[in-house]
Amino acid sequence: MRHPESTMEKQGKLGQWLKEKCEKEHLSLRQVAIKTGVSHQTIAGLIDGKKALPTTIKRLAHGFGGNGKRRLALEDKLLVLAGYRTERPREKLSEPLAQLIDKEKQLNETQLKMMGHFADFLIEIEEKIKHEATP
Incomplete structure (x- = not known):
């Protein structure tokens, strides 16, 4: 039987995502800091598995996801990776609903x-x- 993941394992998932994102976009920690408004020390800590505050996750989502539904989807994903939220069932967000959410x-x-x-x-x-x- 598999045991639920610890907070440290979940934090590692966020750090792994961030590390892969930096590598994929060829970004240094300082470049990520400029892009997201999160200090490069905090970025390094996240990659090393330190706990992220929800406000930090919002900044990461805004920096990497832009505005609107893409940012919201990324923020949701990062909150799951950080262990703040469980993954939602895979409900497809229709384009009209996504546009409505953006206009709200x-x-x-x-x-x-x-x-x-x-x-x-x-x-x-x-x-x-x-x-x-x-x-």
Whole structure:
């Protein structure tokens, strides 16, 4: 029977990912520091297996993943590698949903509530159509 991975093993996964990323993109620790806003000492520590703070993971994701859904997906992956989160089931994120998630950041609280009400309205209409179609 396999035992759950220790935090150290999970941290090693994040460090391994970071090391491979640096090698693949031919980046020095200082270049990664500039790209991500994380100090080169912290980068070296992560590669050596030290624990990453969630804010550090966010910076890494922003530096390597850019903006929008790509950054969010990378942040999620790095949080899993660091042991902060378990891996989510492989649900495919549709392009329209990904675009909606990206746009959500630009909306204020009132607009978000309005979107929720509109979504409820669309669901209600769909249910009525299905109900009327059934004999």
